[in-house]
Amino acid sequence: MKKLTLAASVALLVLSFANMPAWSQPSKETLQNKSISHIKDFFPRVEGSFVGDPMPVYNDGEFDIFYLNDIRGGSDLGVHAIHLLSSSNLYDYQNHSEVIPYVNDVDDPELLLGTGSMIKVGDTWHAWYTAHNENVFPVESIMHATSKDRLHWVKHPQNTILPGASYRGNDFRDPHVVWVEEKKEYWMLITTRSNGRGVIARYSSTDLENWQDRGVFFDNDTITSNANLECPTLVFFNGRWYLSFSDQWPLRLTQYRVADNPEGPWQKMDNYVVDGSGFYAGKLALKNDRLFVFGWIPTKAGTRDGGNVDWAGNLVAHELTADSNGRLNSILPQELRTVINNNPGPVTPLTSSKTLNIATQFGPLQSSVYPPLPKKGELSATIDVPSAGMVMSFGLTDDRVADATLNVVFNRSKGKVYFFNAPLTSIHQANAESWVDVPLDEKLELRVLIQDSIAVFYINDKAAFSTRMYSMQNKPWSISLPQNDNFHATLKIKEMI
Numbered sequence: 001m002k003k004l005t006l007a008a009s010v011a012l013l014v015l016s017f018a019n020m021p022a023w024s025q026p027s028k029e030t031l032q033n034k035s036i037s038h039i040k041d042f043f044p045r046v047e048g049s050f051v052g053d054p055m056p057v058y059n060d061g062e063f064d065i066f067y068l069n070d071i072r073g074g075s076d077l078g079v080h081a082i083h084l085l086s087s088s089n090l091y092d093y094q095n096h097s098e099v100i101p102y103v104n105d106v107d108d109p110e111l112l113l114g115t116g117s118m119i120k121v122g123d124t125w126h127a128w129y130t131a132h133n134e135n136v137f138p139v140e141s142i143m144h145a146t147s148k149d150r151l152h153w154v155k156h157p158q159n160t161i162l163p164g165a166s167y168r169g170n171d172f173r174d175p176h177v178v179w180v181e182e183k184k185e186y187w188m189l190i191t192t193r194s195n196g197r198g199v200i201a202r203y204s205s206t207d208l209e210n211w212q213d214r215g216v217f218f219d220n221d222t223i224t225s226n227a228n229l230e231c232p233t234l235v236f237f238n239g240r241w242y243l244s245f246s247d248q249w250p251l252r253l254t255q256y257r258v259a260d261n262p263e264g265p266w267q268k269m270d271n272y273v274v275d276g277s278g279f280y281a282g283k284l285a286l287k288n289d290r291l292f293v294f295g296w297i298p299t300k301a302g303t304r305d306g307g308n309v310d311w312a313g314n315l316v317a318h319e320l321t322a323d324s325n326g327r328l329n330s331i332l333p334q335e336l337r338t339v340i341n342n343n344p345g346p347v348t349p350l351t352s353s354k355t356l357n358i359a360t361q362f363g364p365l366q367s368s369v370y371p372p373l374p375k376k377g378e379l380s381a382t383i384d385v386p387s388a389g390m391v392m393s394f395g396l397t398d399d400r401v402a403d404a405t406l407n408v409v410f411n412r413s414k415g416k417v418y419f420f421n422a423p424l425t426s427i428h429q430a431n432a433e434s435w436v437d438v439p440l441d442e443k444l445e446l447r448v449l450i451q452d453s454i455a456v457f458y459i460n461d462k463a464a465f466s467t468r469m470y471s472m473q474n475k476p477w478s479i480s481l482p483q484n485d486n487f488h489a490t491l492k493i494k495e496m497i
Helices: 001-013 028-033 334-342 424-429
Strands: 037-038 052-059 062-070 081-088 092-100 112-122 124-134 140-147 153-155 173-180 185-194 197-205 212-219 229-239 240-247 254-259 281-288 290-300 308-323 328-331 347-350 354-360 363-368 374-385 390-394 406-411 415-420 434-437 445-449 454-459 463-468 479-481 488-495
Touching: 028 092, 052 112, 062 092, 062 112, 062 290, 062 308, 081 112, 092 153, 112 140, 112 229, 112 354, 124 173, 140 173, 185 212, 185 229, 197 229, 197 240, 229 281, 240 281, 240 290, 254 281, 254 328, 290 463, 308 463, 354 424, 390 424, 406 424, 406 463, 415 463, 434 463
Parallel strands: 052 281, 112 173, 328 463
Antiparallel strands: 037 092, 052 062, 052 308, 062 081, 081 092, 112 124, 124 140, 140 153, 173 185, 185 197, 197 212, 229 240, 240 254, 281 290, 290 308, 308 328, 347 488, 354 363, 363 479, 374 445, 374 488, 390 406, 390 479, 406 415, 415 434, 445 454, 454 463
């Protein structure tokens, strides 16, 4: 108790200082990061760093993607300074590097920074973000900073929001601030816990300084009620309100709910995700009357396909469309379609180098083998899929399709696409690493963005499916289907240069 009292005193002392510049001595990680000014990638990250939870905003013709910068092994006492990437086309990114630093002091609430949100009101930017330090109490709190140019920020610790008695001090984070026109007030959604359940709390304000606790906004309706509902966002799109969050466990999916009013009630659609579990911490952002979601594809320990999933990785963005019932579809953003079409890289029709008959424990297959995919490009495909479905296998060694361990399975009867990290020959005995629900007709339209170890599948303009496959690089791949089925496909590769 003495330790907690001392830590709390330290925290309160810190909060007593107002209007503190955020742009102090750059961290060691930032000094390296600043040397890289531009990135051209589908799924960007700055060399030496990894993209954690994004905080996207569309402003003046550009997406500003603030994010938690992650480096492996650490360089200072603190962790996860907020960095900024900006882009107008989701391919050419300007790296602004660190904009809001952590405080390199073991007794400061801002030793570790967590997710938040940025909004622009008039000519002033406001950032609300998480402070996390297990040496102080409460462990998590909500911080405020302002800026005139979104690059140089002034912190306002006097505006700090501490968790009330109804919420758990170890889980009080990820503030999302939105103006709700019909209520004439700002709402702040916060990831927290109440009565042992993961919930989203709501605070309200008319001036962005004085906030009132309005209680639980959304109670947990996931398969695990004690899971934290991380990185919430709330937007009005296409005549409906959309609430998004990511369940911290066990599935780790970016989910959404739909309502006619900002306070709900919230409907859980038959397909309530924007991607599989290879995509996390997705946050919604509007570009005029279009909707996007930004998240990250994790790396894996040891850069091995069998390694444990890391925190953070590469940034990824999907465009979202809504059908008449409010169901969201994840599609390849129009901005990236234009970039791909305008890139001078070659377009090559693909034909199989050989066809093999494969014996597996679940039946004989015929497999068409194709040459290695480029380092960066788009695979587009129109494929006739038999009723039994098909498998795309990556990272082949010596054309041994049966031994392939990176398998994307298209199951027509179940309306699912699975990613298995297990040998094809015994895949029916393995658990899928990730999956998405998507209607699969006889005709399959695929657009697959390839970048190094990442492949993101856009399926029938309905679903996105993000994967990390290290062994895919520089190796052949195949399409397999039941041996007696006829195979018709039109495949081509657009290489990005």
